Each structure stands twice: as C-alpha cells, then as structure tokens.
Amino acid sequence: MPRNPEQNEQMKEERRAAILDNALRLFAAKGLAATRIAEIAKAAGMSQGLLYHYYRSKEEVFTALIGNAFTIMNGAAAALEALPISAAEKIRRAVNELFTGLERSEHTGTYHLLIAAASASEGIPAEARAIITRESRVPYEIMARIVKEGQVQGTVRSGDPEQLALLFWTTIKGLAIHRAANRRTFRLPDPDIILRMFLKE
Template sequence: MPHRSAPPADELADGSEPLQRRRRKEARPQELLDAALALFVEKGFAAARAEEVAQRAGVSKGTLYLYFPSKEELLKAVITQNLGSRIVAGAELVAAHPGTATELLNVILVDWWTQLYDSPAAGVFKLVITEVRNFPEIAGFYLREVVQPAHDLLGAVLRRGIAAGEFRDVPIDHAVHSLVLPLIMVCLHRHSLGACQVDWQIEGRDFIGQHVQLVLAGLRAGAPNPA
C-alpha cells in the first residue's frame, strides 16, 4: 500500500486551512488598519511608507496590497473604520432615541466623543488637519464620509429640539460648528502638544463635558440671545 504523506502543517487532511490560520487571515485587515493609523499619526501620512505599515503589522508589503491597493486607499479605510462607522452608529442611535434632544446630544457629544478621545481614532483628526491639503482626493473623501454625515446628524438633532420648543431657534450650521470644532481641537491637542512633555496640558475628558454643557445652556429655549 503506497505511503501517504502527511498534509502540510498549515493544511488539514481535507485540504482546508486550520481554524487558527483562518482566524489570523480574518483579523489581518484590522491589524493593518491599526498599524496604519498608529504609523500615520506618528510619522505623518506623506512620510510613512507602505513597507513600514506592513512591517508593523507583521506581514509582507505584498500582503498589504492584497487588502489595500494603495496607501491612499489604506487611509480611506482608516477614516471609514475609525470615524465613518461611528457616525453610522450614531445615526441609528438618533433614529431610535425616544428622549429629548438634550439627552440625545449628551449621549452623542459627551459619551460618544469621550470614547473617541480615549481611542487611537482621535488621531485621524491630526492626519486630516495637517496633511489633507496635499491630498485632494482624501479631502473629498473625508468631506463625504465624515464631515457631511456628521453635520447632517447633529443638524437633525438640533432641528428636533427647536421643533419641540426645547431649543431656541438658532442658525443650524453655526450651532453645529460651535458644538463640534472645539471637540475636534481637543483631539488634535492630544496628538500634538498633548503628546509632548510640556507644562501646559488640557484634561480632555473634563473639557468635553464642560464644553457640551456650556453650548447646551446657550441653546435652551429662554436663554439670552447674544445677537
């Protein structure tokens, strides 16, 4: 009877891959995105090389390109995974929330943004603000996938509060910018001055809560109109 050689170490008798190896492949895109975000924030998108991303993720450059055909596509995936998907989840929360607009803004802007601030995803703002000018395609993608959906989401909550008599009638666009831009800046600070050994620092979590309460106080119906 002819001798039958054993299957390779990475292959089962039926020709399929072991479960551990399949799980490793399934986890690889996330490992590449995590490595890319960390390296892009650390070195800058323009300065970081695809080879370095692959090396940090423990794979070859060829493997990286199997999942992401270019460094620009890799950055788009980083933006989508870290910010775009969060905004989609926020929209689902808004649609299902039965409470007041004030409660909803507290959930979105305090709870959600604190989680964002505490995660590596906050570094995406540094990438976009410091480098997007040199990459128009990325700028357009960021506007479509992050800026406009987030603006529409918060605008809808403000309109809900105005219609219910909870908030005074304010210019929606300016109100959204007033809510969001300081929160973006505190994330930027964490990954710029906040990453340096300097005496002047911002306690981001406290700032987020205090900022949102300050703006909400100005939005409430019956609040003095600064105009």
C-alpha cells in the same frame, strides 16, 4: 501556513486588521506622506511584500482607513439620532461619549484626528477625497437636525442650527487634535462648558 478554509480566512482578517490598526496610528501621528510602508509592515509584524499581498499600495491602505472612519463615526451619529430620548439628552450624550472615547485613547479619537488632518490636506488619494466629500457632511447634518428638534422642544438655544452643529463638531475636532499634540498633559475640560453653547440653562 493554514489551508483550512475558515482558519485561513480568519488569519487573513487578522492580517488586514493588523495592517489597518497600525497604519491608523502611524497615519494619524505623521500623515500619509511621512509614513513609510516599511514602518507599517514592521509594526504589523510582517514583511513589506506581504503587505502588498493585502493592499495594492500605501494609498489603498489610507483610503480604506478613511472609509472605516466614516463608517464608524457616521454610524455612531445615526445611532444617536435614533435613540428614544430628548434632543437635549442626545446632545449631552454625544459630548459624553465623544469625551469617553478621547479619554480612553480609543480608535475613535484617532479616527477623528485622521479625518481632520486628511480633510484639510491636499494631496490625498482621489478616492479618499471623494469619500470625504461625500460623507463628511453627515455628522453636521445629523447634529443640525437634533439641534432643530431641541429648539422645537424648547431645551436648545435659538440660533442657526447649522452654525450650532458646526461649532459642536469643530469644538470636538479641536479637542481631539489638541489631545493628540499633548498626550501627556491633556485633561478633558468639564463637558458642561461646551454644553452651554447649545443648551438653555
């Protein structure tokens, strides 16, 4: 409809966003193979044909989402690491912010679920697999550095930093997945229980 260059560009962005938002929800809930292009298009309020005007295939939509997921997650992790606060405080804040994201049903929680499912799944697009291989270590590495820093500062428990970082993220993943499976009844546990694994008391 619009030909005004700026408006046009903005509408295209909105279309793209509508596709990605709805695809994220559907892919996270049902997986790549079980999600129908027709569903995504309908949920995004457009015809199937138009969706193909914006993305070349279902796989391309999926891959775009995987890219976004890591941009957001790894960006947040990097921002956390850069904060001018103690390592122990970084860990506390990480748990609290991740919990807040899960509680509010923000995209973040859904992204976590998408990544967890995609990482474990064979048969995802090669490009998506490449992104996962390249990016998925980042949060673990960042958390391992924070742990090491905290051990130097004397506030974080001793133990292999990589193991502690692994447990940090797998615990979060486990909660995100459990929440997805139990949206109705899910209540977040006390963050202090998790922090016990990492912080001296």
